[in-house]
Amino acid sequence: MDKASNKYFALCVYLALTLTTFAAFWQVRNCDFVNYDDTDYVTENQYVQAGLTRHSITWAFTTAHSGNWHPLTWLSHMLDCQLFATNPGWHHLTNLLLHIANTLLFFAIFKRMTHKLWQSAFIAAAFALHPLHVESVAWVSERKDVLSTLFWILTMAAYLRYIERPRISRYLLTLLLFAMGLMAKPMLVTLPFALLLLDYWPLSRLQFGQAIKGANRRTRKSQSTPSQRKVSWHLLWEKVPFFALSAVSSIITFLVQQRSGAVKAASLTIRIANAFISYVKYIGKMVWPSRLAAFYPHLRDDLPMSQAVLSALLIVGITVCVIWQARRRRWLAVGWLWYLGTLVPVIGFVQVGTQAMSDRYTYVPIIGLFIIIAWALPELIKPWRYKKILLAIAAAAAIPAMMICTCRQVRHWRNSYTLFSHAVTVTKRNYVAYHGLGTALYKQGRYEDAIFHYKQTLNIKPDHANAPGNIGLALLQLAEYDEAARQFREALRRNGELHKWHLGLAIVLQKQNKLDDAIMHFTRALQIKPDYTRARKHLADALFQKNRFSEAVTQYQQVLQVLPRDASTHSDIGVAFVRLGRLQNAITHFTKALQFEPDFADAHNNLGFVLVRQGKVDGAIRHFTEAMRLKPDWVEPMNNLAWLLATYEQAEFRNPKEAIRLAGRACELTNYENPGLLDTLAAAYAAAGRFSDAVATAEKALELTELLGQNKLVEEIRNHLRFYKAGRPYIERSPE
Numbered sequence: 001m002d003k004a005s006n007k008y009f010a011l012c013v014y015l016a017l018t019l020t021t022f023a024a025f026w027q028v029r030n031c032d033f034v035n036y037d038d039t040d041y042v043t044e045n046q047y048v049q050a051g052l053t054r055h056s057i058t059w060a061f062t063t064a065h066s067g068n069w070h071p072l073t074w075l076s077h078m079l080d081c082q083l084f085a086t087n088p089g090w091h092h093l094t095n096l097l098l099h100i101a102n103t104l105l106f107f108a109i110f111k112r113m114t115h116k117l118w119q120s121a122f123i124a125a126a127f128a129l130h131p132l133h134v135e136s137v138a139w140v141s142e143r144k145d146v147l148s149t150l151f152w153i154l155t156m157a158a159y160l161r162y163i164e165r166p167r168i169s170r171y172l173l174t175l176l177l178f179a180m181g182l183m184a185k186p187m188l189v190t191l192p193f194a195l196l197l198l199d200y201w202p203l204s205r206l207q208f209g210q211a212i213k214g215a216n217r218r219t220r221k222s223q224s225t226p227s228q229r230k231v232s233w234h235l236l237w238e239k240v241p242f243f244a245l246s247a248v249s250s251i252i253t254f255l256v257q258q259r260s261g262a263v264k265a266a267s268l269t270i271r272i273a274n275a276f277i278s279y280v281k282y283i284g285k286m287v288w289p290s291r292l293a294a295f296y297p298h299l300r301d302d303l304p305m306s307q308a309v310l311s312a313l314l315i316v317g318i319t320v321c322v323i324w325q326a327r328r329r330r331w332l333a334v335g336w337l338w339y340l341g342t343l344v345p346v347i348g349f350v351q352v353g354t355q356a357m358s359d360r361y362t363y364v365p366i367i368g369l370f371i372i373i374a375w376a377l378p379e380l381i382k383p384w385r386y387k388k389i390l391l392a393i394a395a396a397a398a399i400p401a402m403m404i405c406t407c408r409q410v411r412h413w414r415n416s417y418t419l420f421s422h423a424v425t426v427t428k429r430n431y432v433a434y435h436g437l438g439t440a441l442y443k444q445g446r447y448e449d450a451i452f453h454y455k456q457t458l459n460i461k462p463d464h465a466n467a468p469g470n471i472g473l474a475l476l477q478l479a480e481y482d483e484a485a486r487q488f489r490e491a492l493r494r495n496g497e498l499h500k501w502h503l504g505l506a507i508v509l510q511k512q513n514k515l516d517d518a519i520m521h522f523t524r525a526l527q528i529k530p531d532y533t534r535a536r537k538h539l540a541d542a543l544f545q546k547n548r549f550s551e552a553v554t555q556y557q558q559v560l561q562v563l564p565r566d567a568s569t570h571s572d573i574g575v576a577f578v579r580l581g582r583l584q585n586a587i588t589h590f591t592k593a594l595q596f597e598p599d600f601a602d603a604h605n606n607l608g609f610v611l612v613r614q615g616k617v618d619g620a621i622r623h624f625t626e627a628m629r630l631k632p633d634w635v636e637p638m639n640n641l642a643w644l645l646a647t648y649e650q651a652e653f654r655n656p657k658e659a660i661r662l663a664g665r666a667c668e669l670t671n672y673e674n675p676g677l678l679d680t681l682a683a684a685y686a687a688a689g690r691f692s693d694a695v696a697t698a699e700k701a702l703e704l705t706e707l708l709g710q711n712k713l714v715e716e717i718r719n720h721l722r723f724y725k726a727g728r729p730y731i732e733r734s735p736e
Helices: 003-030 038-043 054-062 071-084 088-114 117-129 131-138 140-164 168-182 186-200 226-260 268-287 305-325 330-342 366-380 387-412 416-426 431-443 447-460 467-477 481-494 498-511 515-528 533-545 549-562 567-579 583-596 601-613 617-630 635-647 656-669 675-687 691-708 711-725
Strands: 355-357
Touching: 003 088, 003 117, 003 131, 003 387, 038 071, 038 140, 054 071, 071 088, 071 140, 088 117, 088 131, 088 140, 117 131, 117 366, 117 387, 131 140, 131 268, 131 387, 140 168, 140 186, 168 186, 168 226, 186 226, 186 330, 268 305, 268 355, 268 366, 305 330, 330 366, 366 387, 387 416, 416 431, 431 447, 431 467, 447 467, 467 481, 467 498, 481 498, 498 515, 498 533, 515 533, 533 549, 533 567, 549 567, 567 583, 567 601, 583 601, 601 617, 601 635, 617 635, 635 656, 635 675, 656 675, 675 691, 675 711, 691 711
Parallel strands: none
Antiparallel strands: none
16 A cells, blocks of 8 residues: 555544544533532532632642542633533533543554554544443543543654654653543553553553574574663663652552541452453453443452353463463563553552442553554464454454444433433442432432432442431431431431531421520531532521521521622622622622623512612612513512512602502412512502502501511501591601
């Protein structure tokens, strides 16, 4: 094949890879966030949702949130939120675009290293389209997979440039890209090992002895020459800084995961047994990708040891055969050792999490198996007459088959319900799937169904730390406060997500008007998790209820430091400032609330109320009217505007007819059982000169008020009633 033809075919491959990958994964644009880490990474992470702010960037580089230190991954999520807010379609498309970029770069790198167009194309196509990679692309939280792999490939590309023309600047660039990859996901710790494999094949920089060409092919050089040994040592020294970075990253990751509780205790025997079984199962799922799930439960003590022994014998046997064939078929050794080596960080020797294995862990390792297939198949059919036709038929069958399987697998990631329903179907005793399905049902408002699935979780795993707390959350929504409190206390006893269950119990106590106890638990939640903004917001609300307005303002201000664009908090702190008599501060925050959320009816109503007190009646009328437009049946702005139109001192602003209409509508909506609204209607009648109606309405309001024991309102209505009986409307003096 001449150079021009090769270039033309390469361009066709790039285009085909892009189009087929888009086609296979295009459904991700309709996928939602799932309640499997996406809450920690995006939907309930205030730092990520704040976008790229100084505060959030500092957090990204200093946090061990979610049991990992991967600041570049956090920054990528923050950038998505900065650009697309929390629109899940765009977050998923970012993953897809990164996956396509990885695919094209893998093709370019392998083609450049091996000078084999079609083998490289197969590796890239299998990487792009295999169903095992759906989890890494369709799961927003696995941004770290696709992002770190991008840096993996860029490191390989920089390494090739360095090999072609060794310069310190190119070496340092390679090292920098590797370090950035580690800051996206620490799984890149095996990349230095992979670079040594590439030195062996296809780059042929590393020599361990070579067959002598000639008549006697059995003859071998028993030892490498001094120059070859020198080159080998040079290559090892060349990788020392890379291995040093890997070591540092491994230590950081282990300490972070141990501190977060992600490292799970299991005997060494169980961990080794599960590792061998997983190695074999990954190969099986690569060949026949069926019954793929978001979570595969670890069997631990129930692990079949006979299966582990057979798996170990198979892996060892294959490894021996590979080593035996290594000098004749270097690609075989590189492919197999790539697969075994790059899986080491996640194969379970150090058990992180409660999964036995995960599809996402194959994102880079499975390339080793694709290398073997890409070079073994042409060699196997080399003697055949129609080998090119057979290879074309095999590719034509494999690529559509992978696309179809991938499309079907993407559908399962449409939302939490479809994801965990599928996992329950294809796995056994999957308590994580039952728990995730319960949470999905909870978010759909199906609280009783959610409780059922949480109880299924406890049937499988009676010591589950968080299931009782989630039952408590569902019971809280069903207003079964006593039982909810009992479940939260049980969750606190089990220890799980302590901050979350302190918050849940505090909310129950707040609902029961046990504000002192509620404040204690809100405070405890914040002691455990100081950046728990949701708990701080609830604490501020509870302090407000206790009339501790200054303390409430302090808490609201801390919330706004993290969520400066949160309209609800701006409105709440504005109300607190009103209670403190700091009206200008209140106006500032109500205005900011409307700046960030123009259709925020509460902020319009609150701002109108403050403007009346400042004598800015035009603005007040405008905001009351807008609040009613946004919430047509909301009686509070109706009453506020009706009172203003009926009683304001300056006659040009009074409109008795409209005041009667608004106050009458508010009373209709409350069945004439709200004495405050009846008081406003009486004032409107008086403003229109209908004093008999005003007296009758005020007396009814007074009767209801006395019945309810609202002493302060009793005195106000009696005062108004004296005006009506004297044939005079009640006029409220405007502020000075």
